[in-house]
Amino acid sequence: MIPEGLAYGGDYNPEQWPEEVWAEDVRLMREAGVNMVSVNIFAWALLEPSEGTYDFSRLDKILALLHENGIAADLATPTAAPPAWFFRAHPQALPVDRDGRGLSYGSRQTFCPSSPEYREAALRIARVLGERYADHPAVVMWHIHNEYGCHNAECYCDVSAAAFRRWLRERYGDLATLNDAWGTTFWSQWYHDWDEIIPPRATGAVPNPTHRLDWRRFCSDELLSLYKAERDVLREAAPSIPATTNFMVMYNFDALDYWRWAPELDVVSNDHYLRSTDPESEIDIALSGDLVRSLAGGPWLLMEHSTGAVNWQPVNRAKTAGELRRNALAHVARGADGIAYFQWRAAKAGAEQWHSAMLPHAGTDSQIWRDVVALGADLKALAEVRGTTNPASVAVVWDWNARWALELPSQPSESVRYLDLVRSWYEPLWRSGVAVDFVHPSADLSSYRLVLAPALYLVDDSAAANLTGFAAAGGSLVVGFHSGAVDTNCHVRLGGYPGAFRDSLGVRTDELFPLLPGESLALSDGGTASLWSERVRLEGAEAVTSYTSGPLAGTPAVTRHIYGEGTAWYVATHPDPSTLAGLLDRIRTEAGVEPVRKTPEGVEAVLRRGAEADYLFLVNHGDRAAEVEVAPGATNLLTGVAAAGGTVVVPPGDVVVAREVRG
Numbered sequence: 001m002i003p004e005g006l007a008y009g010g011d012y013n014p015e016q017w018p019e020e021v022w023a024e025d026v027r028l029m030r031e032a033g034v035n036m037v038s039v040n041i042f043a044w045a046l047l048e049p050s051e052g053t054y055d056f057s058r059l060d061k062i063l064a065l066l067h068e069n070g071i072a073a074d075l076a077t078p079t080a081a082p083p084a085w086f087f088r089a090h091p092q093a094l095p096v097d098r099d100g101r102g103l104s105y106g107s108r109q110t111f112c113p114s115s116p117e118y119r120e121a122a123l124r125i126a127r128v129l130g131e132r133y134a135d136h137p138a139v140v141m142w143h144i145h146n147e148y149g150c151h152n153a154e155c156y157c158d159v160s161a162a163a164f165r166r167w168l169r170e171r172y173g174d175l176a177t178l179n180d181a182w183g184t185t186f187w188s189q190w191y192h193d194w195d196e197i198i199p200p201r202a203t204g205a206v207p208n209p210t211h212r213l214d215w216r217r218f219c220s221d222e223l224l225s226l227y228k229a230e231r232d233v234l235r236e237a238a239p240s241i242p243a244t245t246n247f248m249v250m251y252n253f254d255a256l257d258y259w260r261w262a263p264e265l266d267v268v269s270n271d272h273y274l275r276s277t278d279p280e281s282e283i284d285i286a287l288s289g290d291l292v293r294s295l296a297g298g299p300w301l302l303m304e305h306s307t308g309a310v311n312w313q314p315v316n317r318a319k320t321a322g323e324l325r326r327n328a329l330a331h332v333a334r335g336a337d338g339i340a341y342f343q344w345r346a347a348k349a350g351a352e353q354w355h356s357a358m359l360p361h362a363g364t365d366s367q368i369w370r371d372v373v374a375l376g377a378d379l380k381a382l383a384e385v386r387g388t389t390n391p392a393s394v395a396v397v398w399d400w401n402a403r404w405a406l407e408l409p410s411q412p413s414e415s416v417r418y419l420d421l422v423r424s425w426y427e428p429l430w431r432s433g434v435a436v437d438f439v440h441p442s443a444d445l446s447s448y449r450l451v452l453a454p455a456l457y458l459v460d461d462s463a464a465a466n467l468t469g470f471a472a473a474g475g476s477l478v479v480g481f482h483s484g485a486v487d488t489n490c491h492v493r494l495g496g497y498p499g500a501f502r503d504s505l506g507v508r509t510d511e512l513f514p515l516l517p518g519e520s521l522a523l524s525d526g527g528t529a530s531l532w533s534e535r536v537r538l539e540g541a542e543a544v545t546s547y548t549s550g551p552l553a554g555t556p557a558v559t560r561h562i563y564g565e566g567t568a569w570y571v572a573t574h575p576d577p578s579t580l581a582g583l584l585d586r587i588r589t590e591a592g593v594e595p596v597r598k599t600p601e602g603v604e605a606v607l608r609r610g611a612e613a614d615y616l617f618l619v620n621h622g623d624r625a626a627e628v629e630v631a632p633g634a635t636n637l638l639t640g641v642a643a644a645g646g647t648v649v650v651p652p653g654d655v656v657v658a659r660e661v662r663g
């Protein structure tokens with residue numbers, strides 16, 4: 001990481017251009033206030049033109065040029081895109097998909113994660129880079145690989161099968177334990193020999209759920225072991241340079257259990273792209289930022305996002321006026337200490353020629369370039385925000401194991417999707433301006449007043465005890481439908497649903513009644529419910545709202561239970577957005593949770609806390625100017641203008657960062 005202030009830059013791929021262009025690149029980087037760029041991400045084929053022969057001349061020049069211009073380098077190991085020569089020499093390192101189809105080279109991120117030949121080649125280039133550039137003054141961070149798991153999270157080849165078996169032996173020790181965990185007496189799947197076990201390849205009927213779940217765990221761990229191996233090689237060669245790899249916590253990417261990854265990174269970084277079909281992508285940015293900050297346990301880096309359209313959605317929309325700035329500063333508000341883009345200069349050739357960049361095809365006489373330059377000035381003005389934290393008294397439980405399990409085939413309803421559920425609970429919290437962390441189910445919860453578990457289908461015994469213990473000790477716990485249903489092996493918890501949480505919630509469900517797409521039920525509080533219902537019986541809890549239509553009329557839909565010193569709520573259905581918002585508002589008010597600041601609708605308020613001052617980020621997503629109260633003597637860091645009369649006005653589409661001195 002750069003020594004001070006916020007980082008600003010992007011992926012810099014000068015190898016896409018003749019050398020004459022580079023001088024203009026660095027001149028324009030300086031003009032825009034760029035202070036750190038990621039280089040070498042996809043340069044393997046040029047760096048190592050044939051196995052074991054290297055040509056560092058280009059990279060040497062690039063790093064020297066950056067250094068002369070005061071721009072730091074986040075130097076990548078180029079291992080996400082092995083060269084053609086590698087696959088010609090080692091065709092067995094190409095991946096095989098679930099249907100048994102072998103994939104070819106000619107793109108990127110197409111290799112078998114378990115291939116020993118790939119590992120050897122990746123570690124070799126990492127070591128050579130580490131040794132060559134360990135003391136280079138431009139190099140401030142290692143960017144290991146690129147987006148692990150993007151396109152190649154799973155390989156179903158025989159080499160992967162053997163690696164999977166090794167992983168299973170480690171997990172289970174003996175076959176009897178594995179057979180028991182996987183419930184292999186069902187459908188005659190009993191394994192008598194380790195060699196009988198294969199990846200969950202395409203087969204005629206539904207796969208074994210625990211087999212499939214363990215496969216996902218294995219695939220995440222397999223890539224993690226590659227990351228760790230590269231990191232260790234670099235640490236040995238250059239112990240003082242921190243390492244990162246860019247996560248993708250959003251847009252339905254779910255291949256990696258980032259709770260297991262994050263502790264292995266020196267700096268946590270994330271890539272975030274808007275989905276053109278999301279009319280409120282500001283909520284997606286907020287959720288992503290809160291999640292990645294929680295993974296990092298503090299500030300993090302936005303390693304990639306876009307200045308405008310991407311090129312990988314069915315229709316790729318440009319950003320509207322002011323959106324580039326709002327997006328970037330909203331990430332900073334949620335804890336980003338640096339903002340970077342894919343990529344510096346828009347490519348004229350290659351697979352991403354229609355992807356936006358900091359310097360667009362149109363050149364500097366363009367809106368994007370003007371916005372990029374202006375953002376550089378904003379980030380400079382926000383330098384002192386670096387390292388500050390985001391206090392929160394609400395935690396939302398997030399777990400990749402629960403997500404994988406919930407979305408296995410042959411569930412009660414395939415309409416139940418993890419991210420949709422979490423977002424539907426997150427949205428009302430966002431609208432009411434409540435600060436939220438995400439937590440692993442077994443995290444220390446003692447600093448929170450309110451813990452929400454919207455979708456915790458799978459939970460192990462100790463995590464369940466952690467959550468219910470939080471309520472018993474005086475916290476407010478809110479549990480979403482179908483949570484606690486299965487244990488860590490995906491076995492149903494018997495005796496009634498919601499298994500692990502039955503006692504703490506004071507309810508017992510004997511049968512599930514998921515709803516058809518488009519079907520909805522009336523609720524006694526005037527709202528409606530969709531997606532899910534279940535026959536809940538009260539066993540100590542009170543009904544907050546009940547169904548007034550459908551086969552379960554009269555049955556509780558939301559319940560509240562005094563449990564120990566605290567309260568445990570069960571949301572046994574999917575209430576419509578305003579009903580859910582009303583419910584979560586009531587719950588958080590009872591729990592004593594206040595919004596960061598009272599703001600008019602559409603104005604997002606996020607607080608970063610420093611040693612002496614608070615930094616109140618106000619992002620106006622609406623089309624009307626908004627007046628917001630700030631502490632006496634506050635100053636807008638972005639303009640240097642002091643707030644008059646204890647309020648600031650945030651023009652439509654604009655951002656204010658009020659520096660409020662504490663004490």
Ligand code: GLA
Pocket residue numbers: 146147271273304310311342352355
């Ligand atoms: C990913 C990759 C980049 C680029 C962008 C395009 O995030 O890491 O190399 O392909 O997507 O959006």
